[in-house]
Amino acid sequence: MGKTSLVRRFVFQEFSDEYLTTLGVRIDKKVVELGDYTVNMILWDIAGEVAQTKVPVSYYLGAHGVIYVFDVQRPSSFENIKADLDYIQSKLFDAPICVIGNKKDLISEGELQKLSEQLPVEVSFFTSAKTGENVELMFAQIAQRMLNT
Amino acid sequence: MKSSNLTYLQKFKSQFNPSGYQFVLLDNQGIIVESCNTLFNLDFYQGLSAFTFIPFLESIQETLIEMNVTDKPLYFPRLDIPFFSHHHIYDFTFQRFRPNNEASFIAWVVKDNTLQYHYLRQVQQERNMAIVKSERSRLNG
Numbered sequence: 001m002g003k004t005s006l007v008r009r010f011v012f013q014e015f016s017d018e019y020l021t022t023l024g025v026r027i028d029k030k031v032v033e034l035g036d037y038t039v040n041m042i043l044w045d046i047a048g049e050v051a052q053t054k055v056p057v058s059y060y061l062g063a064h065g066v067i068y069v070f071d072v073q074r075p076s077s078f079e080n081i082k083a084d085l086d087y088i089q090s091k092l093f094d095a096p097i098c099v100i101g102n103k104k105d106l107i108s109e110g111e112l113q114k115l116s117e118q119l120p121v122e123v124s125f126f127t128s129a130k131t132g133e134n135v136e137l138m139f140a141q142i143a144q145r146m147l148n149t
Numbered sequence: 150m151k152s153s154n155l156t157y158l159q160k161f162k163s164q165f166n167p168s169g170y171q172f173v174l175l176d177n178q179g180i181i182v183e184s185c186n187t188l189f190n191l192d193f194y195q196g197l198s199a200f201t202f203i204p205f206l207e208s209i210q211e212t213l214i215e216m217n218v219t220d221k222p223l224y225f226p227r228l229d230i231p232f233f234s235h236h237h238i239y240d241f242t243f244q245r246f247r248p249n250n251e252a253s254f255i256a257w258v259v260k261d262n263t264l265q266y267h268y269l270r271q272v273q274q275e276r277n278m279a280i281v282k283s284e285r286s287r288l289n290g
Contacts, residue, residue: 021274023238023266024227029204042208047227048277058225062209074284 005129
């Protein structure tokens with residue numbers, strides 16, 4: 001899906017084509033200036049699972065926002081999207097959720113449009129960890145939404 | 150038992166750290182009260198709040214502070230954290246420890262599972278790459 005690549009792009013401004021699986025959870029931190037506020041973003045990059053119900057419940061503790069990432073090229077990464085989001089919302093009632101379609105550099109704008117229309121949920125951003133497109137914007141938006149809640 | 154009284158097996162075992170565990174006591178401000186330093190030395194940080202220099206603890210501090218003795222221990226498996234210059238994979242467990250009426254601590258147990266998870270990571274990596282490859286060939290094909 002590219003979750004780790006998105007975090008690396010955001011925190012370290014770097015990208016690698018090499019795939020390295022995440023075993024459980026990786027923790028990173030970035031301080032973001034949002035208007036008059038300084039936001040400490042502690043990012044829990046959680047290993048991809050077939051379904052969210054497989055994620056250890058303790059990983060949800062302390063979460064103030066969620067970025068749900070799927071791969072625009074892989075239907076298996078978004079075929080459970082509605083059930084996954086319903087489950088996350090049942091665990092984190094008030095947390096804002098950003099839905100992200102990553103790897104937008106690999107398909108055309110027309111295909112993205114078609115994909116948006118087919119999905120049962122609204123996509124917040126289509127991003128590319130490779131080019132950096134929409135990555136800062138997406139993290140800034142979730143930070144702002146967390147501030148507002 | 151004195152070293153000279155150890156059996157050959159006990160002498161051999163004493164060269165290792167058989168537990169692979171570190172035990173730390175924090176107060177409700179996250180200040181490190183005591184640490185056995187088995188895996189990493191926290192002496193330099195004694196008296197400082199771990200909530201301020203360990204982002205993982207910072208993110209769950211509210212939950213830790215609110216823990217009661219009767220609560221089940223909180224278990225966080227497979228944490229991949231660059232931690233005091235060690236890049237290992239740890240399991241963390243937290244629970245409230247109240248040895249008497251005056252004292253109450255957040256007990257933090259760290260288990261280094263890097264070696265065990267190293268094998269698991271290789272298996273998962275190969276499995277995930279095979280799944281992606283299979284899906285791509287099916288879509289292209």
